[in-house]
Structures are given as structure tokens and as C-alpha cells.
Amino acid sequence: FVGWYLGDEKIEQLSDIHYTKEDTVKTLTAKWESYSLESLDELLNSLIPEHATEDITLPTTYSGYTLQWSSSHPLVISSNGKFNYAYEPTIVTLTAIITNLEHQVITRTYNITVPHKKPLNRPIASGYIWRNYNTVDDRFFQTLDIINTAFLTADANGNFSSTTALNDIYDYIFPKAKIHGNWVVFSIAPESKWSDIAISATKIENFANNIVDIINTHGFDGVDIDWETPSSGEQVRYSNMMKVIYDKVKANNPNHLVTTAITGGMWQPPMYNLSVSNAYLDYINVMTYSMSSSAGSYQNALYNRSGFHNPESRVGQTPTSVSIDASVPIFNSYGVPNSKLIFGLAFYGVRQARTFNTSTEAWGPWTATSPSAHYPEIIASYLNNPDYQYYFDDEAGVPYLLKKDGTVFLSYDDPKSIRLKAEYVKENDLGGLMFWEYGTDPTGTLLEAMRTHLSK
Known part of the structure; x- marks a missing residue:
């Protein structure tokens, strides 16, 4: 005093x-009297680390000094010390302009290294998680570049009406993702009121603003749009909606991702006005699973095949274009480059059943049965069951199981088909592979195959 x-x-x-x-x-x-400059330096050195992983306290006053901060990378560490992970190797320089009681100005700079996200080098490893969040382990984070967390649901006005998945994301995804550098994207549910939102420019605007708010509030790295069934006549509405979402997300942070999920084959891609909307998508998660669930057809073929693999039981066929290989040129025809296409793996099996009519002495058609078979069930109840026979179709590049009495057909992915699909992705310089979904194979068997054959 x-x-x-x-x-x-x-x-x-x-x-x-x-x-x-x-x-x-x-x-x-x-x-x-103000404290000495040496005392201020000592304080700042204690507050500002050489390597940051969380928010930093940046004082604006100290004794007789005032401090004004600036950052070389404000999206990583802001001028008020807010921390976000970088998207590439980055050194952030914080600069303090210090003014004392005599109005003398002193400058201090601090160089800080920060962790960064995994580089999205092709082939990308991506996947969805919808259930069994509490079972994820280090292999999940080590394997995946992009984690699609499912689902948040949007109502007819573009507001998020269901965000219960956030609790699991906070508890089981964010902590490890920060350590391993995964990109964590939130997926907006198929049952969202897409048609109601897309018909109104006002609702689209509100929806896009809410997406950016969710990203900023919770620390996501982007958004995945899962409008899986647009109808004829909604194509332009889809592309109009995607433009607004893309522009707002990228204006907020150009590193954030905007992706979408579209079923493979010839029927769904025409519904998305891809020749226009392609410009507003970083990646397309091509759902090359559950593409067919009847007539003894594979749900997930790598290649189309001619006729049945098993003509006697009439199983093991591919309808026109229902394969990864047939889907690539379909998306290309709309101007979508291979680098944007991330193809899906089935971590589950689609079951079909048929019955024999003793009166007519004829088999009925193969039809889907619910629920799907999770991979642990496939191992325990089918592969290890003497009533079932395992087959691998080298022409289509996928396995299947057939009950020996001819009544049940199960189409799924296994480590061998994942290897073939990974090789195909690399040979054709495609964006990568993804899967639906982690909760259907918490054993990690299929995830490990993906990791091995994508060299993650």
C-alpha cells in the first residue's frame, strides 16, 4: 500500500x-504498488503449459497490470483460453499485450503444442455405435478414424427432441477419443422428421443452427445426416437442406465433417440429387448391408454374381446392382469421386426362412425373419451348430450359412469377406470402410479384421 x-x-x-x-x-x-514484472511472469509460466490438453486460465488483470490476449489458432486455443483439439499438427502461439500503471507496454509470447486428430488418410476406418457403449475398449479407438455416434433425433421444426445418447457419448466415447484422436460425429436418426424439415427454408435454417450448436456445445467433429428414405420429389429439398447445413457447419469450423448415409445399389442414390448435393458432403457412408432381405439374396455382396451359388436351395444370389462393386459406378455417375465413398460392413446377419408345403410338395419363397443375428449369436448358434453348413461364395465375396434341412439362410460378413472388401477399397482408392454397428459384435472379432486389413 x-x-x-x-x-x-x-x-x-x-x-x-x-x-x-x-x-x-x-x-x-x-x-x-504493483507486483514486479518478474512476479507476473512467474504467474503466467505457472498457468500456461508447454503442451495443452484442456482449457487454460488466461488472466486479464494482475495487480497493476492489464493483459490482452490473442491466439495464432483461435479455433484450437481461443483468446480466452478455450481449448479444442487440432485437426493437424499445430503449435499455438498465445500473445499477451501487458500494460502497467505507467502505461508502458510489454509483450509476452507462449508457444504451446496441442494434440491433434488422426489424419483422415485413405483408407478411412469408420463405424457406427448405437448400443453397448459401455463395452468399448481400446481396440475400438485404435482402429477407427471416425466414430459415428447414434442417434440424436430431430423433430418437425428442426429441434432435437431426443438427445439421450449424449450421456453414453460423454461417459464412454469422448474420454478415450481425446486420447486416441478419433473424430467423433453425431448421427441424426432416420426417424427424424426429415420431410417436414426439408420442405421449409425457415425450418432448415433452424435445423442447421441447432446442428452447429450441438457441435459447439458438446465438442463434436461434425454431423452425419441419416435421411435414409427420401421420396421422389424430395431430391431438390435434400440438396437445398444439405447446402445450408454444410455452409453453416463449415463457417463455424472448416475442419468439421458433414456426411450422409445412403443405401448402395441403384434405387436410393437417385433420391438425393447427388449431382448437386455431392458438393456439400465430405463423405458418403454407403450402406452396403441389408440391401436385400428376401429371395435368397445376399444382403452385402462385394461383387454381383450370375445365378444362385446354391441352385438346389435357391440361395446366394445378387439382385441387379446390389453389391459394392456395382454401387461404385452408380455414385460416380452423379459426380461423386471414389475418395468420398466409405462402404459398409455388416456386423450382423440377415436371416431368411422358407417352408415346405407338403400338399404341393413345393418350397415357399425366402422371406426375412426378425430380429437380425448379432455376430456372437452367429458364432454360437450357427457356425458351431451341426444343423448348419457354412459356405463362402468366391464370386460374390461373402459367406453364408444354410440350415441343412433347407429352411434357414443367413447372410453376413466374416473376417474373410472383410479382408476381400478392404483389398477392394485399397485397389480402387475408395474412401474406406465403415460398419453397422459396434453393438452387434462387442467381441471385437470383426473390428480386428477391419483393423488388420485396413492397416490401422
């Missing part, structure tokens, strides 16, 4: 204050 001052005059005692008859109030100011 220096003392009390009346203007620039130091007052030692009250008798030093002289009044005139015009005076009604005299205002005294208490003055203090």
Missing part, C-alpha cells in the same frame, strides 16, 4: 486536506 491521494498529492494525514467554502466532497484514492 502506497498511501491515499487527492489527485496527484499524497495525503499523509487528514489535516493535509484543505477545504474551500465551495467544497462539499473530497475524494481520496488508495494507491498500491
